[in-house]
Amino acid sequence: xxxxxxxxxxxxxxxxxxxxxxxxxxxxxxxxxxxxxxxxxxxxxxxxxxxxxxxxxxxxxxxxxxxxxxxxxxxxxxxxxxxxxxxxxxxxxxxxxxxxxxxxxxxxxxxxxxxxxxxxxxxxxxxxxxxxxxxxxxxxxxxxxxxxxxxxxxxxxxxxxxxxxxxxxxxxxxxxxxxxxxxxxxxxxxxxxxxxxxxxxxxxxxxxxxxxxxxxxxxxxxxx
Amino acid sequence: xxxxxxxxxxxxxxxxxxxxxxxxxxxxxxxxxxxxxxxxxxxxxxxxxxxxxxxxxxxxxxxxxxxxxxxxxxxxxxxxxxxxxxxxxxxxxxxxxxxxxxxxxxxxxxxxxxxxxxxxxxxxxxxxxxxxxxxxxxxxxxxxxxxxxxxxxxxxxxxxxxxxxxxxxxxxxxxxxxxxxxxxxxxxxxxxxxxxxxxxxxxxxxxxxxxxxxxxxxxxxxxxxxxxxxxxxxxxxxxxxxxxxxxxxxxxxxxxxxxxxxxxxxxxxxxxxxxxxxxxxxxxxxxxxxxxxxxxxxxxxxxxxxxxxxxxxxxxxxxxxxxxxxxxxxxxxxxxxxxxxxxxxxxxxxxxxxxxxxxxxxxxxxxxxxxxxxxxxxxxxxxxxxxxxxxxxxxxxxxxxxxxxxxxxxxxxxxxxxxxxxxxxxxxxxxxxxxxxxxxxxxxxxxxxxxxxxxxxxxxxxxxxxxxxxxxxxxxxxxxxxxxxxxxxxxxxxxxxxxxxxxxxxxxxxxxxxxxxxxxxxxxxxxxxxxxxxxxxxxxxxxxxxxxxxxxxxxxxxxxxxxxxxxxxxxxxxxxxxxxxxxxxxxxxxxxxxxxxxxxxxxxxxxxxxxxxxxxxxxxxxxxxxxxxxxxxxxxxxxxxxxxxxxxxxxxxxxxxxxxxxxxxxxxxxxxxxxxxxxxxxx
Numbered sequence: 001x002x003x004x005x006x007x008x009x010x011x012x013x014x015x016x017x018x019x020x021x022x023x024x025x026x027x028x029x030x031x032x033x034x035x036x037x038x039x040x041x042x043x044x045x046x047x048x049x050x051x052x053x054x055x056x057x058x059x060x061x062x063x064x065x066x067x068x069x070x071x072x073x074x075x076x077x078x079x080x081x082x083x084x085x086x087x088x089x090x091x092x093x094x095x096x097x098x099x100x101x102x103x104x105x106x107x108x109x110x111x112x113x114x115x116x117x118x119x120x121x122x123x124x125x126x127x128x129x130x131x132x133x134x135x136x137x138x139x140x141x142x143x144x145x146x147x148x149x150x151x152x153x154x155x156x157x158x159x160x161x162x163x164x165x166x167x168x169x170x171x172x173x174x175x176x177x178x179x180x181x182x183x184x185x186x187x188x189x190x191x192x193x194x195x196x197x198x199x200x201x202x203x204x205x206x207x208x209x210x211x212x213x214x215x216x217x218x219x220x221x222x223x224x
Numbered sequence: 225x226x227x228x229x230x231x232x233x234x235x236x237x238x239x240x241x242x243x244x245x246x247x248x249x250x251x252x253x254x255x256x257x258x259x260x261x262x263x264x265x266x267x268x269x270x271x272x273x274x275x276x277x278x279x280x281x282x283x284x285x286x287x288x289x290x291x292x293x294x295x296x297x298x299x300x301x302x303x304x305x306x307x308x309x310x311x312x313x314x315x316x317x318x319x320x321x322x323x324x325x326x327x328x329x330x331x332x333x334x335x336x337x338x339x340x341x342x343x344x345x346x347x348x349x350x351x352x353x354x355x356x357x358x359x360x361x362x363x364x365x366x367x368x369x370x371x372x373x374x375x376x377x378x379x380x381x382x383x384x385x386x387x388x389x390x391x392x393x394x395x396x397x398x399x400x401x402x403x404x405x406x407x408x409x410x411x412x413x414x415x416x417x418x419x420x421x422x423x424x425x426x427x428x429x430x431x432x433x434x435x436x437x438x439x440x441x442x443x444x445x446x447x448x449x450x451x452x453x454x455x456x457x458x459x460x461x462x463x464x465x466x467x468x469x470x471x472x473x474x475x476x477x478x479x480x481x482x483x484x485x486x487x488x489x490x491x492x493x494x495x496x497x498x499x500x501x502x503x504x505x506x507x508x509x510x511x512x513x514x515x516x517x518x519x520x521x522x523x524x525x526x527x528x529x530x531x532x533x534x535x536x537x538x539x540x541x542x543x544x545x546x547x548x549x550x551x552x553x554x555x556x557x558x559x560x561x562x563x564x565x566x567x568x569x570x571x572x573x574x575x576x577x578x579x580x581x582x583x584x585x586x587x588x589x590x591x592x593x594x595x596x597x598x599x600x601x602x603x604x605x606x607x608x609x610x611x612x613x614x615x616x617x618x619x620x621x622x623x624x625x626x627x628x629x630x631x632x633x634x635x636x637x638x639x640x641x642x643x644x645x646x647x648x649x650x651x652x653x654x655x656x657x658x659x660x661x662x663x664x665x666x667x668x669x670x671x672x673x674x675x676x677x678x679x680x681x682x683x684x685x686x687x688x689x690x691x692x693x694x695x696x697x698x699x700x701x702x703x704x705x706x707x708x709x710x711x712x713x714x715x716x717x718x719x720x721x722x723x724x725x726x727x728x729x730x731x732x733x734x735x736x737x738x739x740x741x742x743x744x745x746x747x748x749x750x751x752x753x754x755x756x757x758x759x760x761x762x763x764x765x766x767x768x769x770x771x772x773x774x775x776x777x778x779x780x781x782x783x784x785x786x787x788x789x790x791x792x793x794x795x796x797x798x799x800x801x802x803x804x805x806x807x808x809x810x811x812x813x814x815x816x817x818x819x820x821x822x823x824x825x826x827x828x829x830x831x832x833x834x835x836x837x838x839x840x841x842x843x844x845x846x847x848x849x850x851x852x853x854x855x856x857x858x859x860x861x862x863x864x865x866x867x868x869x870x871x872x873x874x875x876x877x878x879x880x881x882x883x884x885x886x887x888x889x890x891x892x893x894x895x896x897x898x899x900x901x902x903x904x905x906x907x
Contacts, residue, residue: 057837076837079811083884156812156884 010118031200039193045186067100085155293320310753311361321748329391330361337854342863362386373420373487373701377765383415414483432477436548451475488582490600499572526566575641588639643698645705648672727751772858788860812884843878870896
């Protein structure tokens with residue numbers, strides 16, 4: 001059991017080794033730290049924007065999605081959406097919006113944990129942070145699709161506007177509206193976090209893998 | 225986050241407001257950014273052809289270029305004009321002269337839902353005088369609120385000559401918030417004018433009566449009739465006139481006319497001129513001289529010089545006497561405390577206007593071809609040096625004319641009102657000459673222009689019978705000097721004939737060039753009342769709301785109303801024969817759509833426009849019950865009525881709010897009372 005645990009958390013770095021190759025061991029820790037801070041900061045930045053344009057809205061309508069809330073002309077867009085039978089935006093991704101901040105904090109802690117685990121299994125702790133941007137997009141697409149395809153057939157304009165798949169990124173259109181959607185700063189911070197986490201692993205393995213191999217040669221059983 | 229959303233809502237189009245030229249991230253709407261114009265020979269030929277086809281000369285083309293506003297471009301100035309007998313205020317864009325909107329003040333107006341909110345409508349209650357509905361006004365003089373003598377764009381005051389009332393308009397939502405009735409006098413004239421920081425709104429009277437709605441026969445005119453001026457204290461924080469801290473001054477029964485507050489060096493004073501110091505009482509039917517002759521006999525009338533800071537001190541010291549429940553500083557107090565002095569002025573004059581620096585008071589002669597200019601330095605010195613030429617019948621000291629007079633400038637026939645620019649010129653309307661006179665100021669102003677001081681420079685003919693005139697910010701401490709409006713009373717042949725009742729003619733003059741260049745650029749017909757005075761404010765000083773700040777906003781209180789129904793609270797509840805309807809209005813439905821009451825029920829109806837998009841206004845009317853509301857985005861309204869007529873009453877949205885506007889309706893079912901029913905509501 002103790003061996004299993006030791007093999008999971010990986011080799012500890014001897015004092016002298018750390019002193020002589022400080023940069024080698026601190027680099028992954030440092031990169032992980034930046035990565036998880038970026039992820040945390042992304043909470044405060046928009047992940048996704050959409051602008052809607054129509055003749056009677058010369059200044060456009062705007063929608064901005066953060067991981068945990070939606071701002072902009074939500075009321076107006078909901079009001080317009082009711083004509084085609086789309087459910088209010090507030091009903092979309094309710095669980096995701098509630099859980100997202102906790103999820104990000106969890107990912108933050110997991111990546112932090114990954115810095116202390118020196119075995120290859122540390123990657124498991126970082127998988128959520130690495131896959132988060134992709135997951136966000138997939139979730140966004142899922143909800144857009146679900147909302148767009150499930151229009152209330154008894155809505156006022158149901159006969160003229162058929163169910164459709166809204167455009168998640170780029171230019172789309174419905175009725176007299178043109179829509180322009182793009183990813184926001186928060187999303188790119190999450191992408192940066194994922195990228196840095198991967199980069200961190202490169203240095204992580206470069207630091208600890210030889211250590212693990214060396215310890216295996218000298219100390220018998222390979223750990224990490 | 226999932227979002228899409230779209231909106232086919234307005235697919236069929238809804239009302240499309242003008243593209244207003246603001247740039248969105250990806251698209252430019254409305255006006256393109258101006259590029260320098262260079263006309264090709266082909267374009268010159270095109271212009272020439274159009275001009276010749278339409279019989280336009282070069283001046284016309286220049287005038288068009290100076291006034292034309294391309295689609296989506298905003299005017300530089302807003303003209304707030306009295307609406308005369310319409311009882312309203314008009315807002316007009318300058319230089320395009322396009323009517324932007326009217327603001328109902330003293331007259332119920334159905335588009336704005338002003339006075340059509342059932343019984344005990346606060347608007348109609350506010351218009352009652354002595355318990356009687358008085359549902360019109362003769363709006364005369366608008367006054368924009370000022371800070372340090374300059375327009376601040378926050379409030380607009382307007383006087384009702386016919387009924388001696390002052391309306392207060394909040395320029396955040398352009399709605400009338402308060403109407404105060406003067407308890408002393410039946411009608412007035414010198415309202416509204418503000419002191420330089422809007423501490424007080426001045427309401428000068430006109431036709432003398434027995435103050436406080438009293439009675440005396442005309443034989444007792446001199447003994448019992450009195451004039452007055454009221455100082456309405458304005459509470460800027462509340463946006464209301466503070467009646468409890470307002471007071472009036474008793475004045476002799478000369479007919480006080482226009483007023484203007486001193487500023488800068490003359491701050492603390494205000495000035496009113498008068499006519500009928502003859503105290504004529506008319507009686508043409510008995511062979512006596514009519515008012516028009518009797519009131520014009522003397523060569524001189526009295527410019528009233530009032531030290532309002534001393535008057536305020538006297539009021540605070542408890543020296544006022546109550547008349548009809550309103551504090552009045554009596555003449556003897558005004559004389560004893562040095563509050564009131566007269567200066568002679570020729571002859572039955574009309575306007576008194578203070579120059580931007582506060583130094584000079586310009587009195588326009590009306591029946592005298594001059595403007596007479598007084599200086600505050602001379603006035604102060606004459607008061608201090610007791611340079612009096614006598615006193616009037618009531619003991620008011622009359623300052624020596626030559627001691628206070630700075631200059632007299634002969635302009636022409638019928639000078640009425642004066643405005644100012646930034647180049648040291650004054651502009652005076654000449655009613656009988658039908659002209660605007662440009663003349664040069666002296667003193668510190670002489671260095672701003674090339675003219676001899678105190679001289680007529682130029683007259684431009686206007687069409688016709690000009691009353692007031694208005695230059696851009698031309699009665700403030702810093703006039704802009706670029707536009708002037710001639711408020712011509714007669715239009716005669718200027719427009720297509722509109723039957724025997726003709727529009728007035730607002731004429732735009734270009735006053736940018738000095739000297740003798742001052743062309744008329746544009747005629748704008750005003751076919752909704754005879755305006756008197758107007759003021760022109762730079763448009764960027766106005767901070768108007770685009771929509772109400774929150775959904776459930778009560779414009780009467782200017783705050784969120786706790787009674788405003790929220791989403792999910794809609795419904796109809798009954799308590800005895802009282803029915804409460806809570807309703808929301810959002811494109812394109814009312815909720816609820818069926819309201820069932822019994823004949824005789826007292827219905828209280830609370831309705832909120834749950835909208836936040838600019839221009840997404842709803843209306844709400846119940847046919848046959850004289851109810852129509854304007855529900856601007858976010859607005860909350862409550863109204864009450866007795867459902868005394870049985871039947872099925874459609875209610876509907878009276879603004880074309882959306883593609884499904886016609887579907888935005890519902891039914892009020894008033895179930896007939898049956899004689900045999902005992903369980904039903906008794907009535």
